[in-house]
Amino acid sequence: MYIRYPKIIISGFLVLSLLGAWAASSRLGFSFNFEDFFPKGDPDLEFYNEFKQRFEPDDNFLLVALHRPEGVFEQEFLTKVREFSLSARSIEFELPKIGLSRWEEGKTLFTQEDGHYKVRPIVESNSLLQLEFPLKTPFSFTSIPAIHLEDTARYAADKEKILADPRLVNNFISADANTLVVILKTVDNIQQPPAEKLMAALRAKLAEMGFSDYHFLGRANFQTELVQMQIKEFILSTVVSFFLVLLIMWLIFRRFWGVFISLTSIALGLLLFVGVLGVLGRELDTMALLYPIIMIIVGTSDVIHVMSKYVDELSAGKGKTEAIQTTIKEIGMSVFLTSFTTSVGFLSLLSSRLGPIQNFGVNAAIGVMLAYGTVMLFSCTLLVLFDKDQIIKLRPLGESNKQWHGLFDWVHATSKNYPWRVVAGIAAVAIVAGIGVAQVNTNTQIKQILPKGAQVTQDFHFFEQNFSGFRPFELAVMAQGDHSLEDFEVIQAMDKVEQRLMESPAIRSTSSISWLYKSLHQAFHSGRSAYFKFPEKEKDFLKYQKLAGQLGNNNNLGMLVSEDQKYGRISARLLDVGGDSIRAFMADMQTFMETEIDTNVVKFRQTGTGVIVDKNSIYVRDSLLKGLGFAILVISLLMALLYRNLKMIVVALVPNILPLLIAGAILGYLQIPLEAGVAIVFAIIFGIAVDDTIHILGRYQLMKRRGLSTDEALKLTLRETGKAVTLTSVILFFGFLILLFSSNPPAVTIGLLISSTLFSALICDVFIIPVMLRAIHKD
Numbered sequence: 001m002y003i004r005y006p007k008i009i010i011s012g013f014l015v016l017s018l019l020g021a022w023a024a025s026s027r028l029g030f031s032f033n034f035e036d037f038f039p040k041g042d043p044d045l046e047f048y049n050e051f052k053q054r055f056e057p058d059d060n061f062l063l064v065a066l067h068r069p070e071g072v073f074e075q076e077f078l079t080k081v082r083e084f085s086l087s088a089r090s091i092e093f094e095l096p097k098i099g100l101s102r103w104e105e106g107k108t109l110f111t112q113e114d115g116h117y118k119v120r121p122i123v124e125s126n127s128l129l130q131l132e133f134p135l136k137t138p139f140s141f142t143s144i145p146a147i148h149l150e151d152t153a154r155y156a157a158d159k160e161k162i163l164a165d166p167r168l169v170n171n172f173i174s175a176d177a178n179t180l181v182v183i184l185k186t187v188d189n190i191q192q193p194p195a196e197k198l199m200a201a202l203r204a205k206l207a208e209m210g211f212s213d214y215h216f217l218g219r220a221n222f223q224t225e226l227v228q229m230q231i232k233e234f235i236l237s238t239v240v241s242f243f244l245v246l247l248i249m250w251l252i253f254r255r256f257w258g259v260f261i262s263l264t265s266i267a268l269g270l271l272l273f274v275g276v277l278g279v280l281g282r283e284l285d286t287m288a289l290l291y292p293i294i295m296i297i298v299g300t301s302d303v304i305h306v307m308s309k310y311v312d313e314l315s316a317g318k319g320k321t322e323a324i325q326t327t328i329k330e331i332g333m334s335v336f337l338t339s340f341t342t343s344v345g346f347l348s349l350l351s352s353r354l355g356p357i358q359n360f361g362v363n364a365a366i367g368v369m370l371a372y373g374t375v376m377l378f379s380c381t382l383l384v385l386f387d388k389d390q391i392i393k394l395r396p397l398g399e400s401n402k403q404w405h406g407l408f409d410w411v412h413a414t415s416k417n418y419p420w421r422v423v424a425g426i427a428a429v430a431i432v433a434g435i436g437v438a439q440v441n442t443n444t445q446i447k448q449i450l451p452k453g454a455q456v457t458q459d460f461h462f463f464e465q466n467f468s469g470f471r472p473f474e475l476a477v478m479a480q481g482d483h484s485l486e487d488f489e490v491i492q493a494m495d496k497v498e499q500r501l502m503e504s505p506a507i508r509s510t511s512s513i514s515w516l517y518k519s520l521h522q523a524f525h526s527g528r529s530a531y532f533k534f535p536e537k538e539k540d541f542l543k544y545q546k547l548a549g550q551l552g553n554n555n556n557l558g559m560l561v562s563e564d565q566k567y568g569r570i571s572a573r574l575l576d577v578g579g580d581s582i583r584a585f586m587a588d589m590q591t592f593m594e595t596e597i598d599t600n601v602v603k604f605r606q607t608g609t610g611v612i613v614d615k616n617s618i619y620v621r622d623s624l625l626k627g628l629g630f631a632i633l634v635i636s637l638l639m640a641l642l643y644r645n646l647k648m649i650v651v652a653l654v655p656n657i658l659p660l661l662i663a664g665a666i667l668g669y670l671q672i673p674l675e676a677g678v679a680i681v682f683a684i685i686f687g688i689a690v691d692d693t694i695h696i697l698g699r700y701q702l703m704k705r706r707g708l709s710t711d712e713a714l715k716l717t718l719r720e721t722g723k724a725v726t727l728t729s730v731i732l733f734f735g736f737l738i739l740l741f742s743s744n745p746p747a748v749t750i751g752l753l754i755s756s757t758l759f760s761a762l763i764c765d766v767f768i769i770p771v772m773l774r775a776i777h778k779d
Contacts, residue, residue, distance in 0.1 A: 009381045013374070017268050020275020027278035038612050039353035048607045051476050052188075054567050055559045058472035058608045060123075062184040062218035064088075064202065065174075065462065066211055072173065072180045073155045078147060080209050082129035085182045087205065092120050093197045121198045121220075124185040128162065128172045134523040134547075144527075164529040167515060170508040174466040181467065186220055192227055195220035215459040217470055225456035230288055233742055238270070238292035240738050245300050248731055252304070258391040261382050262307065266299040269374035273367045287360040287680070289739075289747055294364055294684075297735035298342065299371040301691070301728040302335050306375055307383065307391065308724055314388040324384050332376055334698040337642075338691035339372035341635050345687020348631040349680060360680060408722035408766070412715045415770040422767050429760075430658055436665025443580035444614075444675040446470065451743040460576075468508040469575035471582070474608030477512075477568035483601050484565040485513060486545070488538045490602045495534040497604060498570060500592050504585055506577045512570040513560045520544040570604075579614050579673070586611070628660070631686055643701070647776045652697060654772065655764035656689045659757040666756060672749055681753045688732060688754075689761035692725040696765055700773065710777040714770045722766060729762040 038045050066084075068077050132143040146162060148154040159177060162168050172181050186198070198220050206214055245266060249259045273295050277284075284291075309331045313323035346368065349361025383391070415422055447464075450457040463470060475497065479490050495514040501507050518532050521544065525531035535541050561568045574582060586606055593604045632653065639649045663685055667674060699721045703713035736758070739751025 006381045006385060009377060013268055013378045016275070017271040020271040020273075020278075022275075023278030024271070024274035025278075027281065028274060029283055038609075039615060040355065041353065042612065042615060044607065044615060045612050047476070047605065048609070048612055051474070051569075051607050054562045055569055057188050058474050058571065058610075059219045060186050060188050060190070062186055062198075062202075062216065062220050063463065063467075064182040064184065064206075065179050065215040065217070065459075065467070066182065067179045067213040067215070069178055069213075071177055073147075073159050073177065075149070075152055078129060078149055078180075080211070081127055081180050081182065082149065084205065084209055084211070085125045085127040085130060088125045088182070088184055088202065089122050090120075091122055091198065091201045091205070092118055093194075093201060095119055095193055095197065119194050119197075121187050121190060121194050122184050123187060125182060126172075126185075127182045128168065128180055131168075131172070133527060134519055135527050161527075161529065165532065166502075166509060167511075167519075167532075170466075170468045176466075179466055184218075186218070190220050190223075192223050195223045196227070199224045215462045216456075217459055217463045217467075221456060221459070225454060226451075229451045229454065229743065230284060233289040233744060233747070234284065234292065237289045237738060237742075238296075240741075241293050241296040241735060242267075244734055244738065245296055245731070248300070248727075248734075252727065253307075253392045255390060255392055257386050258307070261379060261386070261391070262300070262303045264382070265303055265375055265379040266296055266371075268378060269299045269367075269371040270295045272374060273370050276366060276370065277363060282359065282363060285356050285359070287356055289742065289744065290360070290680075290750070291363065291367060293735055293738060295367045295371055297732055298339070298368050298688075299375060300731050300735075302339070302372055302375040303379055304727055304731070305331055305335055305695070305724055306379060310380075310383055311388055311392050320384050320387070324380055328376065328380060330702070334695050335372060335376070337638070337694045337698070339368050341638065341690045341694065342687040343368045344634045345631050345683045345690075348626075348628060348683050348686075351626040351630060352679070357680060361683065404723045405719050408718040409715070411722070411766050412718050412770065415767050416711065416774070419771045419774070422771050426658065426764065426768060430661055433658070433661035433665035436668035437661060439668030439671070440664055440674050441580060441668075441671065442674050443578035444673045445576045445578050447576055448673065448745055449675065450745070452745065453743060464576055468573040469506075471574040471576060471610040472608045473507070473572045473574045473610050474606070475570040476605045476607050477570060478603045478605065479566050479568075480600055480602060485561045485568045486565055487601075488541045489598070490568075491517065491541075492534065493597050493602045494568065494570060497589075497593060497597065500589065500596075501570070501572060506575045506582065506585060507572050508575070510570055510572040511560070513568055516548055516560075517541060517544050520547060574610060582610075582614055628682055628686060631683065635690060643697070648697070651769060651772045651776070652690070652693050655693055655768045656686060656761060658764050659685050659689045659761040662757045662760050663753045666753055667749075675746065678746055678749050678753070681750050684750075684754055685757050685761070688758065692729065692762060692765045693769065695721050695725055696769055704777075710774060714773060718766060718770070725762060725765065729758050732758050 064084075066072075066077075066081055068074065072078065072081075128146050129149060131146040133146060134143050146168070147158050162173060163175070163177060169175055172183070173179065187194075190198070199216070202216075242263075246259065246263060249262045253259055253262070270292060273291070306327060309327045310323055313326050314320070318326065343365035346361045346364040349357050352358055352361075447457070447460060450460055460470065477485070477490070477494055479485055479487070483490050485491070491514050494512055495518075498510045498512060498514060501510055514534055518534055521535045521540065522528065522532040524540075524544070535544065559569075560571075590606070597604065636649050636653065639652045640646065643649075660682055663681055666672070667678070672678065696717060700713055700717045703716050704710075708716065733755050736751050736754040739747045740755075742748050742751070
């Protein structure tokens, strides 16, 4: 057996751990890409990709809000805002080529020098200080600035006109006139390295110009802030989990070498895990903070089962070699099965259409099996080198297990004498849980997934309160038949749709080609705000159309019409009112566009990143059911192979369904929306909860093979496995409880759900399994 070669095995693991540390430090990185959360294979995603080819993405913006409590109409402040807007275009920095791996090369934005790229990430910038209003005079067509920067006497009139203009309020200026926004258009699909450099350059420029009260909103800022949060949380969860395990191991073993062996095994497993991720080229995303907790907690559970059995065998008088061989033979298979079923639970996440969820499932499954391999190879080999007294400090014979035996003898007697009470109690809990599950909703909001107390969260709330929000919303406009986006009927229909959009409290402003004609209509009526509307007569429209081409080339609202004049767009941003509310609003809009618009002239289709991401909740529910179904099927087949008895499959599954119902009930009663991050909880709960079931059933089968009666086998099973499964449940409880201190709300929810349901899984195992086994195994 391999334990005969301890030096080779231990040396091999030390070398692998060093290689793992090197691979992790040199090849493992953190990332946050919005595209990763797009559901693969979705038809709306395919349409959106085509939409982007005609126009541009709807998330290539970065908003900079500059706040002045006394009001923005002050010459020095306005001058600095204009200077900042213009100078932001010249921001430039270098990146190695790898930093641009997901960008298109060959654009004018990039110039290569000595293996590096010079990047200019800001394509355009705009603010109120650069906007001009068209104006028709008796002699010619001209324009006037939105703000007469040099003429302070006109500030009051400028302010009144600006605050009456729906194009500007909630977009360029807040309704209270205390904040101006500089709109920066970034390169498409900006990735983490350039986004981080850009945010640092902008903060430096703002500080240099004397701005202290500012807020950011946009893709680049989200990516930078969330990646920094990921790194912090990953390190924190690793350190806290490690010290938690250190405390628990000391309470259990009370010997240096016992604690050393267990912690070394766990640390090696974690190093091997991050090393494998580095070798495979994996990136750590928002789910990464769960990895160290899973690895450390699962590794701890494996170590406790192995070391407890080894100590028991030594206490029975066996030699070290014989004791470890018995441990590997009797515990090795149970630990393998628990690791395998946990991995199956994680692999069930492959049914999700979301890349980060799939990656998490695969990575976690790899980690669980690496933890198992490390414990069975490294820990078992290391244990042979130590005597029992070096591993654990035991109480006098008979005292160490007296309290545990008393507790589980009571459990055994209760399930034996009051089986119907046990069944009734569990049934009552299931009914209450079922009512809670029925109340689960998918009304997800962005603010619910932002880190608590972080600047990025404060910035998000600032824009929600003072401007038009963040969620991009796009309507693709498709002219039908011989019609085009130059036709009066088409643009008139667009204006009708926009008016309906503005009736929603979630939308404060829109933009489309119709706005250009509204501006011209206003210009032909002395710039009066009351005339900012689409012309009612086609002859007026045709008159304005002659000027539209010239002014359209100078507008700063982005591409609004395709080159062939067959496609257009209506763009807006939605307030964070919740996924269900937005879906109801979209359904209403769809009905309106199908019944109130002549679809022979023009058709509309909802698109944009907001639509794509909001569909995730639908896929989350579907993939959750498919994933759990897959996990239950695989584990059922495994139980069938092991026990060759269909009734034992039921015994194995029933106690593990209730914890899932309890987790769903917590979501329902606390009104926590079911979103992508939370959905992984059910795979974790099922994968871990079934572990205790396997240990109990495995020990029970062993006792039955020794010829014991059902009652005797159950009593000894609870005595021998009760302590181990309870200790591991306590470790798991406190391990995931760590997540309650996370600044990441989904992580807090995950910690709450798992910690709350693991004890229910333990109670189900020790009470329900004996009742069911007595029912099917009557001596």
